Amino acid sequence: MTTRTRGNRMLRPPIEPMRARAITDLPDVGHSGATQFEPKWDGWRAVAFIDRTGVMLQSRAGRPLHPYFPDVCRALAATLPPGTVVDGELVAWEVTHERTSFPLLQRRITAGRHLPEETRQHPAHLVIFDLLQESGAELLKMPLTARRAHLTRLLADGPPQLPLCPQTRDREVALTWFDHGPQVGIEGLVAKASAGAYRLGRADWLKMRKRASTEAVIGGVVGPLTDPIILLLGRFDLAGRLRYVGRTTPLPRPQRQELGALLPITAWSGSCEAHPWPQPLPPAWSGHFDRPQPTTYLPVEPVIIVEVSADVAWERGRWRHPLRLLRIRLDLEPEDIELLSTPFRYT
Numbered sequence: 001m002t003t004r005t006r007g008n009r010m011l012r013p014p015i016e017p018m019r020a021r022a023i024t025d026l027p028d029v030g031h032s033g034a035t036q037f038e039p040k041w042d043g044w045r046a047v048a049f050i051d052r053t054g055v056m057l058q059s060r061a062g063r064p065l066h067p068y069f070p071d072v073c074r075a076l077a078a079t080l081p082p083g084t085v086v087d088g089e090l091v092a093w094e095v096t097h098e099r100t101s102f103p104l105l106q107r108r109i110t111a112g113r114h115l116p117e118e119t120r121q122h123p124a125h126l127v128i129f130d131l132l133q134e135s136g137a138e139l140l141k142m143p144l145t146a147r148r149a150h151l152t153r154l155l156a157d158g159p160p161q162l163p164l165c166p167q168t169r170d171r172e173v174a175l176t177w178f179d180h181g182p183q184v185g186i187e188g189l190v191a192k193a194s195a196g197a198y199r200l201g202r203a204d205w206l207k208m209r210k211r212a213s214t215e216a217v218i219g220g221v222v223g224p225l226t227d228p229i230i231l232l233l234g235r236f237d238l239a240g241r242l243r244y245v246g247r248t249t250p251l252p253r254p255q256r257q258e259l260g261a262l263l264p265i266t267a268w269s270g271s272c273e274a275h276p277w278p279q280p281l282p283p284a285w286s287g288h289f290d291r292p293q294p295t296t297y298l299p300v301e302p303v304i305i306v307e308v309s310a311d312v313a314w315e316r317g318r319w320r321h322p323l324r325l326l327r328i329r330l331d332l333e334p335e336d337i338e339l340l341s342t343p344f345r346y347t
Contacts, residue, residue: 009138010083010133010136010138011049011085011132011133011138012049013047013049013056013058013062014058014062015047015058015062015132015200016062016200016201017045017047017060017087017200017201018087018130018198018199018200018201018202018203018204018205019060019201019202019203019205020190020203020205020206020207021203021205021206021207022207022208022209023206023207023208024208025208026171026174026175026178026189026191026208027191027206034193034194034195035169035191035192035193035194036144036145036148036167036168036169036191036192036193036194037167037168037169037170037171037173037174037177037189037190037191037192038129038165038166038167038189038190038192039165039166039177039181039186039188039189039190040186040187040188040189040190040207040208040209041089041091041100041127041165041185041186041187042091042100042102042185042186042187042312042313043089043090043091043092043100043102043105043127043185044059044060044065044089044090044105045059045060045087045088045089045090046058046059046060046065046069046087046088046089046090046126047085047086047087047088047132048072048073048076048080048085048086048087048088048126049085050076050077050080050081050082050083050084050085050086051082051083052082054066054073054077055073055076055077057069057072057073057090065090068108068109068111068115069090069108069124069126070115070119071119071123071124071161072090072124072125072126072161072162075126075158075159075161075162076126076162078159079154079155079157079158079159079162080154081134081135082135082136083133083134083135083136083137084131084133084134084135084154085131085132085133086126086128086130086131086132086151087128087129087130087131087132087198088126088127088128088129088130088165089126089127089129089165090105090124090125090126090127091105091124091125091126091127091185092104092105092108092122092123092124092125093122093123093125094122098184099183099184099185100184100185101122101185101315102313102315102320103315103316104122104124105124107122108124123161124161125160125161125162125163126161126162127163127164127165128151128155128162128163128164128165129164129165129167130144130147130148130151130198131147131148131150131151131154132147132198134150134154139198140197140198140199140200141197141198142197142198143194143195143196143197144192144193144194144195144196144197144198145194145195147198148167151164152164169194174189174191177189178208178210181210182210182312186210186312187209187210187311187312187313188207188208188209188210188311188312189207189208190205190206190207191205191206191207191208192205192206209311209312209321210311210312211309211310211311212309212310213307213308213309213310213326214307214308214310214338215305215306215307215308215329215332215336215337215338216233216234216235216245216246216305216306216308216323216337217233217234217235217236217242217302217303217304217305217306217334217337218231218232218233218234218263218266218300218302218304218305218306219232219233219234219242219244219275219276219277219299219300219302220232220275220277220297220298220299220300221259221263221297221298221300222247222295222296222297222298223298224260224298225260225263225264225267225298225300226260226263226264227256227257227260228251228256228259228260228263229250229251229256230247230248230249230250230251231247231248231251231259231306231325232244232247232277232281232295232297233245233246233247233248233306233308233323234276234277234302235337235338235339235340236302236334236337236339236340237339237340238339238340241276242276242277242302243276243317243340244277244281244285244318245317245318245319245340246310246318246319246320246321246322246323247295247322247323248308248322248323248324248325249322249323249324249325251325255325258328259304259328262304262328263300263304266300266301266303266304267298267300267301268298268299268300268301269301272299275299277299279296279297279299280294280295280296280297281294281295281297282294285318302334303333303334304328304330305328305329305330305332305333305334305336305337306325306326306327306328306329307325307326307327307328307329308323308324308325308326309323309324309326310323317340
């Protein structure tokens with residue numbers, strides 16, 4: 001991906017937006033006002049370019065999103081002046097559960113001729129958290145506080161579809177968002193330097209996701225059984241069928257060695273067709289829009305239980321984001337773990 005910005009030249013899509021690197025503990029704020037905290041929303045990152053001909057929305061990976069979100073584009077064109085570029089998160093609100101819904105965003109991509117109906121029934125929102133350019137004037141080198149002041153002024157009379165992302169310098173307020181936000185679709189926090197510039201493509205922000213530990217059963221592996229790279233995990237439903245619930249991050253060497261001594265014993269003994277999951281796993285099961293691809297794997301007998309660390313991105317019986325393997329639970333049997341009957345609860 002290329003970034004087209006030199007001197008005072010206007011930003012043109014695609015650009016590589018600023019990113020956040022994962023942390024496990026919220027940093028100390030240092031002297032007062034040095035750090036700004038924002039909720040991390042469970043949605044799709046989107047950069048919006050507004051000009052006189054219309055609006056272009058790009059994903060974090062540079063793919064066009066505007067064809068699927070005409071409602072958001074209309075709101076942006078009516079609210080922000082041409083030559084403006086904003087960064088934010090696309091979210092969709094599910095009234096029934098009173099929280100954001102990632103599947104509703106995904107349905108925009110597959111709606112086809114039903115997109116107008118989908119747009120009317122489930123309007124999307126762009127939660128805007130940064131201003132990169134205003135009326136043709138690039139603001140990348142401005143400190144975050146100055147960009148925020150410009151953005152607040154621009155959105156002062158904006159529509160509900162373009163909310164300004166909440167922001168605080170108070171660490172205790174941020175921790176309240178972190179503790180209670182998952183109920184409405186906030187999956188964590190982002191910490192940003194108040195004096196920081198917007199550095200295209202750099203991971204200078206910090207993000208901390210809400211996580212909990214839970215158990216799942218190994219149903220397959222990516223890589224050889226003697227040296228597994230990724231675990232594919234499942235849970236049994238009320239009918240006793242193993243349902244796919246997610247995958248781990250790539251395993252570190254010690255865990256690969258430990259599992260490599262156990263998995264060959266549990267190699268799948270039946271035909272591939274008899275395994276409860278398709279081969280390969282469908283791209284849609286990963287939940288990723290930017291990099292969909294099928295996953296070829298080796299099936300195993302679902303007998304080994306593992307404890308994993310999961311975030312709040314749990315939708316319709318699956319975790320969208322990779323899970324971190326904490327430990328192997330040889331003290332547990334498959335019947336000891338929670339059945340897949342109700343949404344996973346985070347405490």
